[in-house]
Amino acid sequence: MLAYLLLHANRRVSTKQLIDALWANEPPRTARAQVHTAISALRAALLPVAGRLSSEMSGYRLQTALEEVDVSIFQARLSAAQRLVTGRQPELAAPLLREALALWRGDALAGVDAPFAVAARNCLEEQRFVAHELLADLDLAAGRHVELIPRLTALLNDYPAREAVAQRLAVALYRGGRQADALAVLRRLRSTLVSEYGLEPGPPLADLEAALLRQDPVLDPPPQQPAASGPAAAAPTSARLESQHAAGDSDFTHPRPAQCPDRIAGFIGRAGELATLDRLLDGHAQTARLAVVTGPAGVGKTALVLEWANRQGGSFPDGQLYADLHGFDTQDTECPARILQHFLTALGIPDHRIPLDLTHCQALFRSSVAGRKILVVLDNASDFEQVRPLLPGSATGLTLVTSRDRLDGLIAETGAMPLPLPMFTPDESIEALNQITGPERLAAAPESACELAQLCGGLPLALRISAVRLAVEPATSVAELVAELAQTEDRLVGLSLPGNQHSVAGALEQTCRRLTAEQARLFRLLGSHPGPWISLAAAEALAGDGRALRGSASEQVRQSLRILESLHLVEQVKRDQYTMHPLVRLYAGRP
Structure with a gap:
């Protein structure tokens, strides 16, 4: 718990995040109670600084200063060094990187056995390698290749498949007059990648090996001029060799990312x-x-x-x-x-x-x-x-x-x-169903199709789930699905697909995680209200304060309603009058 809070220092961490971090997909029934117990134990153990571990909106925040956490110091030193390199002050960056790497004592999060630790450990290790590789570039640029060899050799022994480390070690060995050893490092790396991972090394490795064999001048140490020194001059392992082939190619320096996923099939309307x-x-x-x-x-x-x-x-x-x-x-x-x-x-x-x-x-x-x-x-x-x-x-x-x-x-x-975005109109709802079921299926039962669209309340997710059910359950007729969903106690169950990845109730549950206990309580009470809309005064009465019946709604209820409205769990139809989507009302009113 402490490790996770420190990795997220000075940020709010929800109870749900903590449960997922500690138990992933298999939390015990007592998970929330265990979190509360652990927080209490931490507060006691952290005296007299326990006040820094505060409760905040169904979560917790651990306040720390930069110099109190090794991870924070390491990341700050690394970031500062990167800025200095960018600003052409490599001579100031190298000491910061040495200080940052000196903070490491063994593996990150050693002894922490929890689901979150694996990803966190990998992330920290990657940052560590960024620091190692940047420092190696600076040392190569400064002519410190001989001093660099023992450090990179030890690092490569621990991580024999690390291509960037092997490439920098090969350059250092070559500059130290050990061409055969440099080639041996690259060939040993090639053998490791092929035998243990079934992978062929990338083009930078082949380019570097060829440059070593022909004793390419690009591998020679750069002139010792401070203004020209830096990683760019020191790293023929990749960018410098590739630049010989990429000169004038704007896509090399300005790639065109294309990260947007493909459009969702069956899009209609809007x-x-x-x-x-x-x-x-x-x-x-x-x-x-x-x-x-x-x-x-x-x-x-x-x-x-x-x-x-x-x-x-x-x-x-x-x-x-x-x-x-x-x-x-x-x-x-x-x-x-x-x-x-x-x-x-x-x-x-x-x-x-x-x-x-x-x-x-x-x-x-x-x-x-x-x-x-x-x-x-x-x-x-x-x-x-x-x-x-x-x-x-x-x-x-x-x-x-x-x-x-x-x-x-x-x-x-x-x-x-x-x-x-509004809900679909009845015509759009029918079209959304047709996109998956095919028009023939619904055309054979037009009245049932209209009833199905109405039961889904124009919500595209509900319509898509219903259409998928009809498509994958050919024995179920449209009328039979309508009869199932017409039962209010079964409707949210019916509007879900196996695995809970597509579920109206599941989607609403995710939204409701944002609510405080008081807001969630009001939401459930509104779900039990029988009328199509509810006034602000009636909402206050439901919340338990009879003064609202005399026309004085409390600020707490007003604020809770504003939060519910901002999350689209209620809708204000006119001033101080609120309504709920039928499916949201069903979810709110569940026992």
């Missing part, structure tokens, strides 16, 4: 929304062009954005960047720093130039996309704070954000265009 997005391409924008597509779970936000992105791919000659932020699903919410690192890699930024801290990563991202016609899709965003660092800030590109939250703060601060 002509008005697609036309609205088209208007963002008019070319007259003076600020960043940004649209926020919002709506309840299952309304088709991702489908709309991917359809438009595939139709308008030619409008973005510099490429498309896509990230699923996992804001509402069962996976850990993606942190902005990691997304930015993926984006920068896709844009052709070398790994050693990508900062690890969020602020500098964001600055490099904005600089990299400035003036370029790039589409950025941020799918399934949790909140404004998750999205803010990922915005390009360029008027030449376009950014689309999807979320179940209205993201009012994003709209207020950036002037983003809100694009709420």
Whole structure:
């Protein structure tokens, strides 16, 4: 628990995240109780600094200073060194990298046995190798190849399949007058990759081996001139050798990423929304062009954005960047720093130039996309704070954000265009069913088809699930499916597919994880209300304060209703009157 909180220091970690981190897909029934017990034990063990471990919105936050956690110090040193290298001050970067690597004592998270530890350990190890490889480049550039040989030899003994380490060691050996040993290192690596992994080494290894055999001058130590020294001069292992073949090729330095997934099959309707997005391409924008597509779970936000992105791919000659932020699903919410690192890699930024801290990563991202016609899709965003660092800030590109939250703060601060998605009309609902079942199946039972569309409430996810069920259950007629779903206690069960990956109830459950205990309680109470709509005063009465019957609703209930409305769990039909989608009402009213 402590290790996970320290890896997420100064950020809120939800109880659900902790349970997933500690037990993955097999949490015990007492998981929440065990989390609470562990938090209490940590607070006691951390005295007198226990106040830094605070409870916060169904989660916890551990406040730390930079100098208190080795991981934070290491990442800060590495990021600072990368900036110095970029700023052509390699002589100042090398000491920082030595300090950073000196913090390592054995394997990361040694002795921590939990599902989260594997991915975290791998991530930290990759950062460690970035530091090792960057320091090796600096040492090679400074003529310290002889001193470098023992360190890289030990590293390669521990990680014999690490191509980047082997390439740098071979260059160091060659510069130390050991051409045969340099060739032996590369051939041993080739043998390891083939025998243990069934892999052939990549072109950089073959290029380096050929350069060693012909004693290519490109492998000679660079002139010892501080202004010209640095990793670029020291690393003929890949970029320098490849540059001989890539000169003048703009795609080599400015790749065109194409990260958007393909459009979702069976897309229908949304002509008005697609036309609205088209208007963002008019070319007259003076600020960043940004649209926020919002709506309840299952309304088709991702489908709309991917359809438009595939139709308008030619409008973005510099490429498309896509990230699923996992804001509402069962996976850990993606942190902005990691997304930015993926984006920068896709844009052709070398790994050693990508900062690890969020602020500098964001600055490099904005600089990299400035003036370029790039589409950025941020799918399934949790909140404004998750999205803010990922915005390009360029008027030449376009950014689309999807979320179940209205993201009012994003709209207020950036002037983003809100694009709420409504439910399908009855005609669109029938068309959505036809896309999967085929028109003949529904045409044979038109009345039942209309009833089925009505039972799905125009929700695209419910319609798709129903259509798939009819397609894969040929023995079930449309009328029989309607009869099943007409039973309110069975409807949410029927609107799911095996595996719970496609389930109306599952999608609503993910949204409801965002609610506090008080908001969740009000949501359940609203689900039990019998009328088609409920007034603010009646909602207060349900919440248990009779003063509302005299026309004085409490601020707490008002605020809870605003949160429910922003998450599309309730809808305000007129001032102080609220309603719920029929399927949301069924979910809220379940025992």
